[in-house]
Amino acid sequence: MNEHLYRQIQSRRGFFKDAAGGIGTIALAQLLQQEGRAAAPAGGILDPLAPRKPHFAPKAKNIIFMFMEGGPSQLDLFDPKPELSKWDGKPLPESLTKNLQLAFIKPTAAVLASRRQFRKHGQSGIEISDYLPHLGTVADDIAVVRTMHTEAFNHHPGQLMLFAGTLQVGRPSMGAWVVYGLGSESRNLPGFVVLSSGAGTSGGESNFSSGFLPSTYGGTMFRGSGDPILYLSNPQGVTRDMQRATLDALGDLNREHQEKTGDREIASRINSYEMAFKMQMAAPELLDFSKESKETLEMYGVDKEPTKPFATNCLLARRLVERGVRCVMMMHASWDDHTNIDKKLKKNCDITDQPAAALIKDLKQRGMLDDTLVVWGGEFGRTPMCEIRNPSEADNAGRDHHPLAFSMWMAGGGIKPGLTLGKTDDLCFHIDEDPVHIHDLQATLLHCLGLEHTKLTYNYMGRNFRLTDVAGNVVTKLLA
Numbered sequence: 001m002n003e004h005l006y007r008q009i010q011s012r013r014g015f016f017k018d019a020a021g022g023i024g025t026i027a028l029a030q031l032l033q034q035e036g037r038a039a040a041p042a043g044g045i046l047d048p049l050a051p052r053k054p055h056f057a058p059k060a061k062n063i064i065f066m067f068m069e070g071g072p073s074q075l076d077l078f079d080p081k082p083e084l085s086k087w088d089g090k091p092l093p094e095s096l097t098k099n100l101q102l103a104f105i106k107p108t109a110a111v112l113a114s115r116r117q118f119r120k121h122g123q124s125g126i127e128i129s130d131y132l133p134h135l136g137t138v139a140d141d142i143a144v145v146r147t148m149h150t151e152a153f154n155h156h157p158g159q160l161m162l163f164a165g166t167l168q169v170g171r172p173s174m175g176a177w178v179v180y181g182l183g184s185e186s187r188n189l190p191g192f193v194v195l196s197s198g199a200g201t202s203g204g205e206s207n208f209s210s211g212f213l214p215s216t217y218g219g220t221m222f223r224g225s226g227d228p229i230l231y232l233s234n235p236q237g238v239t240r241d242m243q244r245a246t247l248d249a250l251g252d253l254n255r256e257h258q259e260k261t262g263d264r265e266i267a268s269r270i271n272s273y274e275m276a277f278k279m280q281m282a283a284p285e286l287l288d289f290s291k292e293s294k295e296t297l298e299m300y301g302v303d304k305e306p307t308k309p310f311a312t313n314c315l316l317a318r319r320l321v322e323r324g325v326r327c328v329m330m331m332h333a334s335w336d337d338h339t340n341i342d343k344k345l346k347k348n349c350d351i352t353d354q355p356a357a358a359l360i361k362d363l364k365q366r367g368m369l370d371d372t373l374v375v376w377g378g379e380f381g382r383t384p385m386c387e388i389r390n391p392s393e394a395d396n397a398g399r400d401h402h403p404l405a406f407s408m409w410m411a412g413g414g415i416k417p418g419l420t421l422g423k424t425d426d427l428c429f430h431i432d433e434d435p436v437h438i439h440d441l442q443a444t445l446l447h448c449l450g451l452e453h454t455k456l457t458y459n460y461m462g463r464n465f466r467l468t469d470v471a472g473n474v475v476t477k478l479l480a
Contacts, residue, residue, distance in 0.1 A: 048216040049191045051183040054450025059414025059480070060373035061185070062321040063178060063449065064328045066314075066356060067162075068348075069201040070155065070336030073114075073382035073399055074407035075428050076345055077129045079146045080118040083426035084384055087111035092385065096429055103153050103401040104338065105387045111427075112386030112397050115342055124418030131349040134357035135409075140418045141360050141369070142411040143478055147422025147431045150380055150403045150438045155336070158379030158403065159203030161438050164211065165467045172211035172458070173219065174442060175327040177467045180217045180458065181451045185324030189286070190220040193320050195313040197351075198333040208329055212460045219329060222316070286319055300358040306347070311355035318362055321372055335378055338398040339389050360411055373413030373448050381406025384427045405431050408441070414448035416480045439472030447474045 075081055089110050091097075097107030117130040121139035128136045135142070152158035157167045164171040172180070175192040184191030194208045201207060208219025254266050289297065292315070300315050301307030310332055317328040332352055337344045356376060363369040382399035390396050405424045411417065422434035443453040446467065453472055457464035 047183075048214055049179065049184045051185055052181065054182060055452045055455055056450050058448065058450025059371065060412065060448045060450075061371045062326055062328070063175075063373040063375070063413070063445065064317045064321065064359070065175070065330070066352075066374070066376040067201070067207070067329060067331045068335050068352070068376065068378040069159070069198070069203075069331055070334035071158070071378045071380045071382055071401055071406070072335045072348075073337065073341060073345060074146065074405070075382060075384060075399070076114045076116045076341065077132060077349075078127070078144050078407035078409070079405075079424060079428050080116075080127055080129075081114065081384070081424075081426060081428045084111055084113040084428075087384075087427070088113035092427065092429070096427070101153055102383065105383070105385060105400045107385075109383075109385035109387065109400075111384055112341075112399065122418065124420075126418065126420050129349075131346055132353045134353045138357050138360045138411070141364060142409045143415050143417060143419040143421060144407060144409045145421045145436050145441075145475075145478070146405070146407045146424055147433070147435050148377070148381075148406045148408050148438070148441065149431060149435055153380065153401045153403045155202035155379060155401075156206075158401075159201065159207050162379050163203070163207045164209075165439060165442055165469050165472075169206055170209075170211055171465070172213045172217070172467070173206070173208050174445070174467060175208055175219050175329055176210045176213050176217040177456060178327045178446070178449060178451070180213050181446075181456045182326055182449065184326045186326075187324075189320065189323055189325050191325060192217065192219045192327040192329070193325050194219040194221045195316055195328065195330045196221065197309040197313055197331070198348075201331050201333050207331065212465070213458060219327075286316070286323070289315065296362065299361065301354045306351045307354050310352050311358070314355040314359040315362075318359060318366075318368070321368065322366075337382065338387050338400065339396050340393075341382075341398045342395065344398075363412060369412040371413055373415065373445060374411045375408065375445065376410065377408030378406070381428075384429055402429075405429065410445075410478075414480055415478055419478065421475070421477055434477065436475055437471065439468045440475050442468050443472035444475045444478055447479070 075084070091108045091110055094107075100107045118127045119130070119136075120126065121128055121136035124140050126139040126142070126144055128139060150158060150161050152161045152167060160167055160169065160171075163173045163175075165174075175194075179191040192208065208221075210216070210218030289302065296315075297303055300311040302311045302315060310330075313330045313332075317330060320328050332348070335345070335348055360369065360374065363372050363374070380401055380403040383402040385400065386397040387400045388397055405428055422436060423432045424430065425432055446453045446456060453466060453468045453474075457466045459465075
């Protein structure tokens with residue numbers, strides 16, 4: 001029987017009767033744990049965010065996930081297909097599209113060849129679109145996976161698969177699993193922070209929810225200016241000493257109730273109150289870029305448009321992991337280019353390309369890239385066939401959702417740099433070599449963080465759950 005279940009069935013009175021001598025032991029253990037001389041008890045009763053040992057020696061300590069909501073077009077960014085020009089304006093053979101499920105267009109839709117120019121970059125020769133010139137400067141630091149695939153062909157299900165490993169709402173997100181498994185090295189900031197730019201995501205909070213895990217492990221949304229969290233500052237007339245006294249009294253009552261029930265959510269509640277108190281001092285300093293060099297701010301593009309919002313988030317991401325935050329998720333929306341793909345794709349690339357490349361350069365020059373895992377990608381890709389929603393408009397063609405073969409890139413934290421993994425067919429329709437399912441991606445990211453995905457489990461409703469459900473394999477070809 002584990003400690004959590006034991007505490008649930010024991011009454012406080014019975015506990016004192018049967019194990020009075022254990023009180024002193026618990027007090028000693030808590031003092032030792034606070035001094036770093038003993039590990040937190042199973043379940044994180046003393047501090048749900050206390051750092052925990054991974055399953056094995058990790059390559060990465062932190063993860064930054066740049067989520068490009070909506071599905072960036074792999075055909076126009078990372079996977080050049082010159083053969084498409086032969087089919088431009090024509091439908092694909094029925095043998096390729098039979099039984100195909102698409103969100104909006106019919107399988108008989110005409111092919112749209114990419115108008116983008118690709119060239120090889122760096123010593124690795126990774127092929128990158130002319131829409132991403134800054135990313136090309138860090139080609140030898142990243143790995144591009146061209147053969148991602150998933151079951152979901154609409155946005156919310158696709159985002160659930162990517163971040164929760166299932167099409168069902170209510171499961172913990174990847175960031176929540178990471179913090180549940182490893183805790184956080186930051187004592188003044190949440191273990192999992194979410195930054196947003198653009199139009200907002202279809203999945204919303206389900207992309208960073210704690211699900212059935214204690215709420216402490218869920219993502220905390222930060223803003224890029226003002227108070228990072230609304231209402232973080234005290235109301236007028238409430239001093240810090242007054243707030244401290246209130247929290248102490250509330251904490252005593254919550255701990256008393258926790259002793260009676262063994263409810264882990266009470267520990268999460270106590271931690272959230274204390275974290276908010278600490279963040280009142282730490283968060284304003286986090287957002288103060290005055291000590292960043294002019295060169296750094298210019299490299300990210302913090303002080304200019306259109307890069308400013310995403311650049312601010314990229315710089316914040318570096319500052320967050322620098323301060324021990326375990327997981328940072330940046331959501332930028334939307335890449336859902338059903339129309340005017342050349343124009344809309346360029347707009348998002350102009351916003352994100354320079355800051356994303358700057359983040360890689362900044363982490364590397366500070367010696368942080370080796371133990372910071374960076375991921376860039378969306379929930380699926382786009383079709384080689386075109387979608388025409390407004391025939392009267394010129395250059396109106398876009399692309400529909402395509403879950404069968406799409407691209408992502410990652411860097412640092414145990415990932416092999418300068419790698420292009422996988423091969424799709426001449427139309428970028430199906431995968432020919434080295435398929436990587438979403439569950440494989442999740443297993444690989446957890447592996448880089450020192451977590452065995454089959455052992456990172458949580459007992460809920462009578463059985464053990466995990467991020468990768470009942471599937472997933474570590475992609476060893478991606479590992480350095």
